[in-house]
Amino acid sequence: MSGLAVQVGALARRSIVRTLRQPAMVVPSLLFPLMLLSINSSGLDSATRLPGFPTDSYFQFALAIAFVQGALFSANSAGTNVANDIESGFMNRLALTPLRRVALMMGQLAGILALGLIQALTFLLVGWAFGAGFEAGLPGALLIVLLSLLISLAFGCIGAFVALRSGSGEAVQGVFPLFFAALFLSSMSLPRDLIESDWFRTVADWNPVSYMLEGIRSLMIVGWDAEALALGFGCAGVLALLALVAASSALRTRMVRT
């Protein structure tokens, strides 16, 4: 095994174990999206009577929100873990070792991906259990998991970036509402073409979260929609890449400062 693989493995194991050992991090990230899904799908079921609504089950429509909302919790948990490492001095001690930065970054993100996987599988199972159809079948469900992981990675990197720049868990918590703003100002509650308010539709059109939701939603409601998938994966991928570059740069600065 190469040195890099050993370093990544050790840090990834630590990150995964640490994430899974904190019920306060795992439970809300599963519970709150499911709670919102349950309330939304009952409270807004009558919206399916709007002409042009793509399905007759609001539960099926709203299920995609749980995946993205779960990913937003990943951002919080990634940021908080990194901030804890900085605040506790763990990062300082790592800086004295010959550890490579890329290993540190990949290791930290492993915990997020583990959490993202648990979330995605849970939401899929809940969807199946409560009768949500998956038009794209099993391969589509696997693709939903993949897209969900990519979204978790993107938001996780943003959380890590904020933590590395600020070195403070409070700063990460302070950014959390902004992530929720991104979710609420998207096509979360209605398809974009059914949003009546012009300004809101424009915001939703420019908001990448709309396309992430629509990518997941398309596999559940439509089947194989190449455009929706390309936009979903494209937005999540570009955001993940940009956030990863920003987080790596912040890590470099943080290590130099150390």
Add this chain to the structure above:
Amino acid sequence: MSRGGFISVARGVGWRNIHNWFTNPAMVIPGLLFPLFFFTAFAGGLSRVDSVPGFDYDAGYTTFVYGFVLLQAAAFGGVFTSFSVARDFESGFSRRLMLAAGNRLGIVGGYWLAALARSAFNIAAITVVALLAGLTIDGNVVDLAGLYVLVLLVNAFAMLAGAGVAMRLRTMQAGPAIQVPFFLLLFLAPVWVPYDLLTGWVEAAAAFNPITLVLEANRGFLAGDPVKVLPAFLIVVALIGVSMLWARGGLRSAERAA
């Protein structure tokens, strides 16, 4: 205990909390941001929902949502003030306060004054934004007086109920125990559509939820067609009565621990 003791303690505690709150953006912003955020997301993103067959509210969807957001701002003004109670106990400030206060019920009275000030500020800010966003109010001055008195009574209920929890647990970790019940009470009501359009378990929950009555009364006041006014006021007064006893029990518990 003298009445003068109650008033002077309440005034001192109230002033301290109002001052702390207004001079600390980290405390002002969440209480203001969340209702604004919900108002924007619902009034903008869901406005088409008023076209659903059976949606019977002539004042328009913005007004429909404003009725809920007003209630949310009032309730969360109380909830966030309860967080201050918990923080004061955690920091040890409340132990010193209880030694110095001539009338300890005045401490609760002071927190209630602070909650009232916070809610009044939040409600004013939200009303300005809603008016700019096209809020139409068909109710007359008496209707509006009824509306704002009702929501401020809900604020008192939320603050007293939350303070009861905070004074028993005496730690900031009581936050979820204070916040989650109110979140559920608010969202298990006809938030997005009238009661008749609810389906599933939320419909059943809303039927037993006292906040449903308050919300319907709110919307009636706004539409100039008051409905369920007496039951709404009676239920809120009853809730305040129960939460007063709960808060007094919390104070006794804190006194025993001090």
